[in-house]
Every structure is written in C-alpha cells, then in structure tokens.
Amino acid sequence: MSLLVVGSIAYDTIETPTARRENVLGGSAPFFSYAAGFFCPAQMVGVVGADWLPQYTEMFQKHGVDTAGIEIVPDGKTFRWSGKYHKNMNDRDTLETHLNVLGTFQPKLPEDYRRAQFVFLANCAPSTCLAALEQVQGADLVVADTMDLWISTTRSDLDTLLKRIDGLIINDSEAKMLTGEINTVTAARKVLTMGPKFVIVKKGEHGAMFVSEYELYVVPAFPVEDVVDPTGAGDSFAGGLMGYIASKQGNLDDETIKTALVYGTIVASFGIEGFSFDRYKEISRADIDARREAFRKITAF
Secondary structure (H helix, E strand, O other), X not given: OOEEEEOOOEEEEEEOOOOEEEEEEEOHHHHHHHHHOOOOOEEEEEEEEOOOOXXXXXXXXXXXXXXXXXXXXXXXXXXXXXXXXXXXXXXXXXXXXXXXXXXXXXXXXXXXXXXXXXXXEOOOOHHHHHHHHOOOOOOOEEEEEOOHHHHHHOHHHHHHHHOOOOEEEEEHHHHHHHHOOOOHHHHHHHHHOOOOOEEEEEOHHHOEEEEEOOOEEEEOOOOOOOOOOOOOHHHHHHHHHHHHHHHOOOOOOHHHHHHHHHHHHHHHHHHOOOOOOOOHHHOOHHHHHHHHHHHHHHHOO
C-alpha cells in the first residue's frame, strides 16, 4: 500500500506555562508522516528552505517515510510559527507566522507518488490541496484536514475541495464555523451534504467522533496527566488513523474504523508528552499497542 501526505513543514517556537522551545520541527506533514510510519510506509510532500536540517531527512527515512517529495528552495527560508499556550494547555495564542517558502508552494509530486492508494491533504491552503489532487491518479481514499483560516478566507476553494474528497477531519469549533450550526453532531451531518462521505470531528481532550450517513462512533481521549506540548496532536491523530486504515488496505468496515480512531488517539497521546518529536523518537509500535490495550480496559463496560 502507499500513503501520501501533502502539507506544511515548519520550525516552531513554542511557549507553555512551564517551558519554552525555539525552532523545533513542526508542521502538519511531518507530524502526520511520523505517526503514520508506525503502521505503514508514508510519502511526504512539502517545501522547506536552505535552513532545512539534513538530520530531519535522515530521521524520517529511518522511520519508513519517503522524503523524495520534500522540495528544498536553496535561497528560501522554511515556514516559521510561534505560539504560547494558556495554562489549560487547550487554548493558545499565535504570536508570529512567517509563511516564507510555504507562501508560494506549488506541490510537485514525484511520479510514483501519483499512484498513491491513500491520500491525506493536511492543513494547507485548499488551492494547494487541489493542485496536489490533480496529480493523483485514482486514489482509493482521499481525506483532508482544514482550519478556521481557510474557512474564512478561501471558502470557494474549500467548497470545491470538499466535493473531491472522501473524508474530512476537522475540530468541533471549525465544524460549527463551516456549517453555521451550534450542535457538533448536526454540524458534522451538514458537512456530509457538502461532499465528504464521512467526517471525523476532533474534540481535543474529549476525544473524537466519526459520522457518516449511517454510522456514528465516539472515542474518548487517552487520559494523559503530564501534557508537555499539544502542538501537532491533531495531525498525529490523523496520521495514526490513516496509517492504520492504509495497513488494512483501506477497509472501512465498522471494526477497522473504530480501531483506527483508537490508534489515532493513542499515537497523539504519546506526542503531547514531549516537545516536537521528542517523545515519538522514544517509542515503538509495541508501546503503542500496549497503551491501546490499557485504553481498551479503561473504556470497556
């Protein structure tokens, strides 16, 4: 199987109530790719500048992530983002955003990437997602993410994208913003009328919800006592979920969907225990499976 992701690659500066880290690896594509790599090979498409560190390319390659789709702009700078988390670690303020090379990014998929069976269009401009999708030849499953910025500023492109995808992953406030509904379930069902066959609503520390025409599943979050850095949790959730589905050849029966939701939740729960990729580099698939079993026990009734 082949799992392709197109998204942002960034250097983040993150401040929490207890610590601060400068210029750590971030972005939707890296978090998704690394999380998916616990389950299947992944192909990453993104753009970076001359400040890209070769050690990151090596890190991804060792984890089973194909980096041939990373474009390096010799005279450019990588996308930079800085943010400060509130005490509750759920809310944050964006302090600075410098698009740099991401601002003019036009994805160019290597030839073998164009035959990907499974495609995830991570959090980037809908026009970028559409440009990438035009190069893909008959994927079995296409899923996308979006955010409030694209909903408010590029709605026409987003509406076009929604008609071309099978699934949408979105958080609860964005689902309400996209549809104008105040109830999360109602909002998710309204999104289905815009094109996607299913919607997954992320609810942060309260888990996630899967909604399709005939199914509705809810999965709680794994209880983490020491939340260090929530950055990238949503992308990691998507990576774990899509990685598991790809490993099952895109089977979307009830059991696969529920298990994929759980695996996405479990992978994300590890990531928030450290800054950037620190915690991910310490764990293996065996650790993920062990936590999944613990999760099964605490949610069974």
